[in-house]
Amino acid sequence: MNDLGGVEVAVSPKDKFREFLETRSKRLTTERATLVEEVFAMHEHFDTDLMVARLANRKDGRSVSRSTVYRGLTELVEAGLIRRVARTNGREVYEHDYGYPEHDHLICSKCQKMIEFRNTEVRRIIEAIAREQGFQLSGHRLEAQGLCSDCGRPRRHRKLDMI
Amino acid sequence: MNDLGGVEVAVSPKDKFREFLETRSKRLTTERATLVEEVFAMHEHFDTDLMVARLANRKDGRSVSRSTVYRGLTELVEAGLIRRVARTNGREVYEHDYGYPEHDHLICSKCQKMIEFRNTEVRRIIEAIAREQGFQLSGHRLEAQGLCSDCGRPRRHRKLDMI
DNA sequence: ATGAGTGCAAAAAGTTTGCACCGCT
DNA sequence: AGCGGTGCAAACTTTTTGCACTCAT
Numbered sequence: 001m002n003d004l005g006g007v008e009v010a011v012s013p014k015d016k017f018r019e020f021l022e023t024r025s026k027r028l029t030t031e032r033a034t035l036v037e038e039v040f041a042m043h044e045h046f047d048t049d050l051m052v053a054r055l056a057n058r059k060d061g062r063s064v065s066r067s068t069v070y071r072g073l074t075e076l077v078e079a080g081l082i083r084r085v086a087r088t089n090g091r092e093v094y095e096h097d098y099g100y101p102e103h104d105h106l107i108c109s110k111c112q113k114m115i116e117f118r119n120t121e122v123r124r125i126i127e128a129i130a131r132e133q134g135f136q137l138s139g140h141r142l143e144a145q146g147l148c149s150d151c152g153r154p155r156r157h158r159k160l161d162m163i
Numbered sequence: 164m165n166d167l168g169g170v171e172v173a174v175s176p177k178d179k180f181r182e183f184l185e186t187r188s189k190r191l192t193t194e195r196a197t198l199v200e201e202v203f204a205m206h207e208h209f210d211t212d213l214m215v216a217r218l219a220n221r222k223d224g225r226s227v228s229r230s231t232v233y234r235g236l237t238e239l240v241e242a243g244l245i246r247r248v249a250r251t252n253g254r255e256v257y258e259h260d261y262g263y264p265e266h267d268h269l270i271c272s273k274c275q276k277m278i279e280f281r282n283t284e285v286r287r288i289i290e291a292i293a294r295e296q297g298f299q300l301s302g303h304r305l306e307a308q309g310l311c312s313d314c315g316r317p318r319r320h321r322k323l324d325m326i
Numbered sequence: 327a328t329g330a331g332t333g334c335a336a337a338a339a340g341t342t343t344g345c346a347c348c349g350c351t
Numbered sequence: 352a353g354c355g356g357t358g359c360a361a362a363c364t365t366t367t368t369g370c371a372c373t374c375a376t
Contacts, residue, residue: 018351028351029356048340065358070341087250090339090366106298117292122285126307129280134312135269142305144289149297181376191376192331211365228333233366253341253364 013040013081013098020079034062035072039082040096045114047091048073086143088112104141108148115148176203176244176261183242197225198235202245203259208277210254211236249306251275267304271311278311 011019014036018028038054039046046054048069055064064072073094076082083097086107093114103118122142130137146152174182177199181191201217202209209217211232218227227235236257239245246260249270256277266281285305293300309315 025355027355030351031357033351067342067359068357071356092340106293106296106300108298109301115296115298117296119288119292121288122305125282125284126305129282130269130307130309133269133278133280134315135271135278135307136310136315137269137307138272138309140305140307142289142303144293144298144300144303146293146301147299152297152299184376188330190330192374193376194332196376230334230367231332234331255365 016098017076017079017081020081021075026075030062031064031068032072032075034058034064035069036076036081039073039076039094043096045085045093045095047088047093049091083139083141085141086114088114104143106144106146106148108151109145110147110151113148113150179261180239180242180244183244184238189238193225194227194231195235195238197221197227198232199239199244202236202239202257206259208248208256208258210251210256212254214257246302246304248304249277251277267306269307269309269311271314272308273310273314276311276313 014028014033017032017036021028021032034055035051038051038058042054048066051073052064052066052069055062055069073082077084077094077097081096081098082094084092085095086093086105088107089112101118102123103116104122106115106117107113108115123140126140127137129135177191177196180195180199184191184195197218198214201214201221205217211229214236215227215229215232218225218232236245240247240257240260244259244261245257247255248258249256249268251270252275264281265286266279267285269278269280270276271278286303289303290300292298
């Protein structure tokens with residue numbers, strides 16, 4: 001049993017990845033294994049750049065090239081292990097999808113902070129609508145934009161923008 | 164009074180754009196006027212490329228350069244006239260935000276078709292959650308992925324992929 | 327004269343891909 | 352021998368930006 005931040009899962013991400021790869025006659029190579037490990041060693045959101053950087057800093061030297069990271073993250077998405085949650089600063093942002101409860105995000109337009117929230121109602125509504133439309137739902141992405149409590153608070157000691 | 168596909172609005176998009184521009188000491192130039200016109204002459208979703216193409220095909224020859232279209236669409240978003248709804252094939256997809264009722268989308272992962280749906284519950288839930296978090300909501304984007312009824316239907320006469 | 331605006335071409339930035347070599351996770 | 356896999360660098364896409372010139376919505 002693995003504990004992935006609140007939810008227990010019987011099969012490790014790595015195993016799940018291997019299973020997926022097998023269905024495509026692909027192999028769980030050292031690089032792919034290193035990637036899953038690194039991805040699931042992290043519980044925050046991340047983008048490709050951050051992942052490449054973390055892989056470059058491993059003490060065991062098992063680095064993975066940028067191309068392979070791109071290819072691997074796509075596979076992980078297809079495998080249902082991670083998902084693309086949002087897009088910040090022009091980059092795709094990822095998070096765990098496996099072993100992590102479904103949730104959505106409030107994203108601050110100013111500081112880009114992402115606040116997770118969980119609400120089963122939203123999903124239920126989407127499911128109902130999909131059913132009505134004969135649409136085979138596979139996932140969703142809900143991002144609410146606005147200002148977080150820090151950025152939205154009117155400041156009295158506002159710094160001047162000019163010199 | 165203008166009719167924008169179901170909702171009547173007192174001020175035309177162009178006027179609203181002009182008002183917005185004034186608050187930034189910007190002018191409603193010929194190019195910007197042409198762009199708003201073209202954007203609101205269209206009732207479907209569009210991306211920058213399509214808009215550039217349509218502008219290039221105007222019979223009155225009032226074309227607008229690609230850079231100006233990019234700059235202008237950003238301004239239109241800031242003005243609240245259009246919004247970025249989704250991202251398909253690596254491109255941002257836009258739609259009217261002004262004079263058009265709030266809604267969300269089901270997006271087919273195969274043919275990219277976008278099906279609009281309206282549901283006030285979703286918005287209400289997001290508002291409640293934002294309130295709880297002291298988050299100043301400005302908008303949201305909800306895209307559900309899956310297969311549309313056409314693409315999801317199992318085909319018996321499936322064409323072979325090879326030659 | 328002035329400040330904003332445009333178009334062009336070049337630059338960014340993120341992501342994908344062709345290819346030669348590698349290796350059996 | 353075979354097929355998938357990797358890394359590198361080059362290519363590609365979309366979007367942004369520097370700049371010189373224009374214009375007055």
